[in-house]
Amino acid sequence: MSLFSAIRMASNTLRADQIALQVAGQNIANAETPGYIREEVILKPAPIQKLGGLPMGLGVEVAAVIQKIDHFLEERLRASVSDRAGAEVREQTFHQLEGLIGELNETDLSSDLTRFFASISEILNQPESTSARNLAVLQGQTLTQNIRRLYERVNQVRSDLNSRVDDIADRINKLIEDIRRLNIRIAETEGGDVSQSDAVGLRDQRLQDLEELASLIDIRVEEQPSGGVAVYSGGFFLVYEGTARQVSVARRSDRGLAISEIRLDETNSPLEVNSGELHGLLVARDSILGGFLDQLNEFSAALISGFNQLFSSGQGLTGFSTVTSTNAVVASDIPLDSAGLPFPPRNGSFQIQLYNTQTGTIRTYTIRVDLLGHTPKTTLQDIADQINAIDGLSASIDAGGRLTIRSTSSDQVFAFANDTSGLLAGLGINTFFTGSNAGNIGINPVVASDPSKFAASRGGIGADTQLAEELAGFGDKPLDDYGGLSLHELYDRMVAEVTQGSAIAKAEADSARTFENTLRGQKLAVSGVNLDEEVVKLIAYQRQFQVSARFIKTLNDLIEILVSI
Incomplete structure (x- = not known):
């Protein structure tokens, strides 16, 4: 090997060592940089040359600088x-939902339901008291306000997620x-x-x-x-x-x-x-x-329809001189079970009791609701016609599809009883709740403005408290339209599903975080910078660089000797 070939070999080595030192320094400098992948120098023998028929190496050269990365990992x-990421969103959502329900404090719907039904029980102790009935109305307003508030807050969280x-x-x-x-x-x-x-x-x-x-x-x-x-x-x-x-x-x-x-x-x-x-x-x-809102709507519908069907068959302390339905039909000539009412009626009937306030006489009339398939089905106009046939009453349907019933005499009032069709509840006549779901539930303004209209009697205006007993126990009554579950059971099921879902979501999120951390540990072992290893490499490349430099100095001395000869 000639001296110039040796110098070239040493130069290749110096260049490779310089790059290797730079890569090691780069790794050390980025040891704490997020997302940094450790770099590695790939060295390979330099091309050979022949000298006197002998193949001679030219040292080392850098083949590549690559990342130490496991692509499968x-x-x-x-x-x-x-x-x-997905599990944490579900976990956070359930946590928010549990906070909105607030089942562990005294402002939850369960407590509101208990207070509402307890206030109805107070009517049994004070049947002649308007104040007792007013308390039931106020507790009902609190209940409906909190149901709407919960619905709105959950919907707001949905909007935020959207x-x-x-x-x-x-x-x-x-x-x-x-x-x-x-x-x-x-x-x-x-x-x-x-x-x-x-x-x-x-x-x-x-x-x-x-x-x-x-x-x-x-x-x-x-x-x-x-x-x-x-x-x-x-x-x-x-x-x-x-x-x-x-x-x-x-x-x-x-x-x-x-x-x-x-x-x-x-x-x-x-x-x-x-x-x-x-x-x-x-x-x-x-x-x-969305699923929780569906259940909340189901719970609210059960409360509205079930409670109103009981309530609409009773009488308060005073009768009506006029009443207008809170719900409307799409057209007065359409059968009532397909007229767009939130709670469609069924085949049956209801009674109207006409009271003469001067003589005390009571007349009872039955209004039929025929909704069987083999007969012409009853329309709202048919109901109005039957009521108009009663001496002392008149009925009319406004342009919006609402039915109004009036007493035609100032010394007569009327009440309702024995509704087996559910039409009164569907129309919103002599009802306690209004609306059809959690977003629009409310209290009938007729009862809210005059608590004496709170129906507690089944035997006539102010006659008894038989209906109040049924209403006070409504929360535990099995509901046929909801698989035999009671109102309290519907609520408990709704809350239980949230609680169980929250526990599952937390477990899934914890598991996902643990697995991710495990994989990050494995990645760190492959791609992370180990300062001890880099320092060892740094020393090795430094010594190699020093030896190569000394080799060049020796070659330089030899060249000077040759030149001086």
Whole structure:
């Protein structure tokens, strides 16, 4: 080997050691940098040359600078990030819902129900007292206000989650565009040949973007020969090397809320997600909170319809001179069971009791509601005609489809009894509650303005408290329309499902966090910077650099000797 070949060999070694020292320094400098992947120098023997027929090496050279990364582990980690993000959204939603229900304090609906039915029991002790009936009305107002408040607050949380869905669409678009641009820059930097050095800084940034995207939606990542990646969600690709597909937000109505749905612009197809923050938000908004609202509506409907059907067959301390239904039909000539009433009636009848306040005489009339299939079904106009046939009463239907009944004599009042059809409850005549669900439940303004109209009697106006006994026990009465469950059981089931769902969501979130932390530990072992190892490498490369420098000095001395000869 000539002296110049030896100098070239030493130069190659110095250059390789210099790069190795720089990489070790880079690792040490970024030991605490989030998302940094440890870099490694790949060395290989330099090309050989022949001298006098003998192959002689030219030292060492740097083949590449690459990241120490386990791509399979990265894929598992991204999946665990998606699972954890979705589970945490569900966990947080259940926690909020439990706080709104407030079952462990004295302002929950269970306590309101107990106080309401207890106030009705007080009427039994003071049957002639308007104040006792007024207390029942006030407790009913508190109950309905708290039901509406709970409904509105849960709906507000749904709206907040929906706003986060809108925000996620923007974040997805930004991330996939960032990944697309990084794909191009990485391909340009690496020359499209993955056997060469990695574009380490750019790849670190892309890994972070991929993990952030995985926290939003579940994705599948495939690296391409060019160094770019293809990113898939469901059956669609979002990024393919230098191409990206944007998403947008579409609206649709669900339970009275205009909810957002993320769609792929190019195909106008909903983005299919099974995990990630977006999936967690959709489940929380539509299933957890939406499902709770469905149950709250069911509970409220059971309270309104069941209580009103009892209440409408009773009498208060005073009768009516005029009354107007709170609910309307879509048309007066349509059969009542398909006329758009919130609680459709059934075949049966109800009674109207006409009282002469001067003579004390009582006349009772039966109003038939025929809704069987083999006969012409009763319409609201038919009901008005039957009432108009009664001497002393008149009935009319306004343009809005509401029925008004009036006494035609100033010395006569009327009351209702024995409704087997449920029509009075459906129309909202002689009822206590108004509305049809948790969002619009209220107290009938007739009773609210005149508590003496609170129906506690079954035997006539102010005659007894038989109905009050039934109303006070309504909370524990099995309801045929709800599988034999009582009102209290419907409420307990609703709360129990929230409590159980919360416990399951917390367990799933804890499990997802634990699994993610385990995978991050494994990643740290593979891709993290170990300062002890880097210091050892630093010393080794430093000594090698020093020896190479001394070798060059020796060669330089030999050249000087040759020159001086």
